[in-house]
Amino acid sequence: MLQSIRDNSQGIVAKIIVGLIAITFALFGVESLVSLTASSNAPATVNGEEISQQELYQAVQLQRRQMLNQMGDNADPSLLDDNLISNMVLDSLIEQRILVQSAEDQGLVFSDNMIDQMILATKEFQQDGQFSREQFEITLRNAGMTPLSFRSLIRKEKLTEQERIAYMLSAFSLESELQHVANLDSQKRDIRYFIIDAEPVRNTIVVSDEALDEYYQSNSGQFMTEEQVAIEYLLLDRAKIAEGINVSVDDLETAYQTMVDNYQSQEQRHSAHILIEISEDQDDATAKAKIEEIAAKLAAGESFEVLAQAESNDPLSAEMGGDLGVNEKGVFSPEFEDALYSLDKGAVSEPVKTEFGYHLIKLLDIVESSVPSFEEAKADLRADILNQKSEEEYVAQLEQLADISFSSGDLAEPSEVLGLEIQKTDLFGRTGNEDLVTSNPKVLAVAFDQELLKERLNSTPVELDSGRSLVLRVVDHQLPREKSRDEVTDEIKSILLESTVAKELNSVASNAVDKLKQGEQIDAVSAGSEVVAVEGQARRGGTTPKEIVEAVFKMPKPDSGSTFETVSLLDGSVAVVALDKVTSESPQLAAEEQQMMRMVLGNRQGQTDYQDHLNQLRSKAEIEKL
Numbered sequence: 001m002l003q004s005i006r007d008n009s010q011g012i013v014a015k016i017i018v019g020l021i022a023i024t025f026a027l028f029g030v031e032s033l034v035s036l037t038a039s040s041n042a043p044a045t046v047n048g049e050e051i052s053q054q055e056l057y058q059a060v061q062l063q064r065r066q067m068l069n070q071m072g073d074n075a076d077p078s079l080l081d082d083n084l085i086s087n088m089v090l091d092s093l094i095e096q097r098i099l100v101q102s103a104e105d106q107g108l109v110f111s112d113n114m115i116d117q118m119i120l121a122t123k124e125f126q127q128d129g130q131f132s133r134e135q136f137e138i139t140l141r142n143a144g145m146t147p148l149s150f151r152s153l154i155r156k157e158k159l160t161e162q163e164r165i166a167y168m169l170s171a172f173s174l175e176s177e178l179q180h181v182a183n184l185d186s187q188k189r190d191i192r193y194f195i196i197d198a199e200p201v202r203n204t205i206v207v208s209d210e211a212l213d214e215y216y217q218s219n220s221g222q223f224m225t226e227e228q229v230a231i232e233y234l235l236l237d238r239a240k241i242a243e244g245i246n247v248s249v250d251d252l253e254t255a256y257q258t259m260v261d262n263y264q265s266q267e268q269r270h271s272a273h274i275l276i277e278i279s280e281d282q283d284d285a286t287a288k289a290k291i292e293e294i295a296a297k298l299a300a301g302e303s304f305e306v307l308a309q310a311e312s313n314d315p316l317s318a319e320m321g322g323d324l325g326v327n328e329k330g331v332f333s334p335e336f337e338d339a340l341y342s343l344d345k346g347a348v349s350e351p352v353k354t355e356f357g358y359h360l361i362k363l364l365d366i367v368e369s370s371v372p373s374f375e376e377a378k379a380d381l382r383a384d385i386l387n388q389k390s391e392e393e394y395v396a397q398l399e400q401l402a403d404i405s406f407s408s409g410d411l412a413e414p415s416e417v418l419g420l421e422i423q424k425t426d427l428f429g430r431t432g433n434e435d436l437v438t439s440n441p442k443v444l445a446v447a448f449d450q451e452l453l454k455e456r457l458n459s460t461p462v463e464l465d466s467g468r469s470l471v472l473r474v475v476d477h478q479l480p481r482e483k484s485r486d487e488v489t490d491e492i493k494s495i496l497l498e499s500t501v502a503k504e505l506n507s508v509a510s511n512a513v514d515k516l517k518q519g520e521q522i523d524a525v526s527a528g529s530e531v532v533a534v535e536g537q538a539r540r541g542g543t544t545p546k547e548i549v550e551a552v553f554k555m556p557k558p559d560s561g562s563t564f565e566t567v568s569l570l571d572g573s574v575a576v577v578a579l580d581k582v583t584s585e586s587p588q589l590a591a592e593e594q595q596m597m598r599m600v601l602g603n604r605q606g607q608t609d610y611q612d613h614l615n616q617l618r619s620k621a622e623i624e625k626l
Helices: 002-008 012-028 031-037 053-071 082-105 112-121 133-142 147-170 175-186 198-204 209-222 238-243 249-262 284-299 304-311 334-340 374-407 412-418 441-447 450-455 489-517 546-552 591-620
Strands: 044-046 049-051 188-196 228-237 267-277 323-327 352-354 357-368 422-424 462-465 468-478 532-537 563-568 574-583 623-625
Touching: 044 082, 049 082, 053 082, 082 147, 082 591, 112 147, 133 147, 147 591, 175 591, 188 489, 188 546, 198 489, 209 489, 228 238, 228 374, 228 412, 228 441, 238 374, 249 374, 267 284, 267 304, 267 334, 284 304, 284 357, 323 357, 334 352, 334 357, 374 412, 374 468, 441 462, 441 468, 450 468, 489 563, 489 574, 546 563, 546 574
Parallel strands: none
Antiparallel strands: 044 049, 044 623, 188 532, 188 574, 228 422, 228 468, 267 323, 267 357, 352 357, 462 468, 563 574
């Protein structure tokens, strides 16, 4: 076959094809051939810029982790709707891409050096107050991110934040607006009101059996029991397993010797630096000349700390005299660390060039750790051994529990073999109860699994948390049913009672308002209820019920006389309110109050402006979704 291919490749057709391929390569590159057979699988493009499948996947996984963390220890991933999360995250990525493009179009930047400083100052990446690369990597790994993706996320967030803050800080309010808001806030209203108490009316109402029957017949479908199950289960608890494990002296001595054999003294260095950046405003030659000038001042006896505060372009460390703290190897760039680790204590390096600019580095101290004594390490060693042994035993028993439960018709055999007590629950619904087991979403999902309900099988192990698992079996299952008239009598009676009370009170209150509008005096229509008069009711404070205050400040200002309204209170009572007078004041605000109010109004306007800006960008953007 190979010979046939070789022979045919000498023909005129083959030569033409090869010629076309060569022209395509020359004009368009190899990507043109790939594009003939491969199309973009990007889930969305924004103004021609793709949001890759990988970006979406990482963002979705990050969102899932955050949602599960918020759900707590009993989080159940099966409760999350992946399609809903994916759509939500994609919309968020599209919005972020629009804002990043806008920021970049305006020339906004966030440098690598600024990102580095943020990372070094982040408490979550520190141990004992100092940046830890190991802690940094562990934290990112737990969040499903790499250092590169994390830096990219910071850059995008800070770029968009600059534009958002610009809108917030550039927004302002006029003096007239400030005074108008202050006038409204300080406005006071003179009111009178009386309350028609619900309790006396409630005590006079008798709900008849006929009314109960009629309501039940018309609304019986509303009164349903929930689906319920009762389960029995075996709980495997790692903490109980640990109680039966003995850690011998030999175990401790062996572990200590292993620790000594593996121990490596970790040298850490306490350093400080003075940085002169290389930037668009300061080229390499200028930066180098400046650092050499500072080095000469140091040689002449000037203070390193004072010069760092005055000259360093690293604002975070400059405030502390250039102090970078105590760090292990791997934190700084190779050029920086080579110079640092060649210094004697108290010495200052020659100018060192890195990607950020030129540094003068001072070694403040050398810190070396030493292996702890047996007595110092014994407690930690015991905890480690106990943790390891209990974990191994827990895993072994969990596997045994899964195997025996799978082949058993009930929980008797695994209970006997593993020495676990069969525990039972009362009936519970899909929302569960408050105890450890029936409040767990994973248990609820398994307990109402159709196969377990139908076949009454033992479940596979359900992990409650990292140290507890159980196997369960449904022993009772009750489907939803319509509740009987007797079961819901009290509930129906309460519904009808409150409905009747509200109807009667609203009727009385409405009649009172009609009489007030016709000119009758409030004392005459209050039917013996106390009329409360409040002069200068403010928006906040006082003893007037909150519902009445809120209603009063929504009522229109009376042109003449008074305006009236009925207000329902939380206890079922109804108030009749008369608004007699609105007093507007022009308060003299202190400078601090003016500044605070101006900031609040400006921020609110800035948020509105920024949202309008985003809406405009979105409306103009060319967005395509797969």
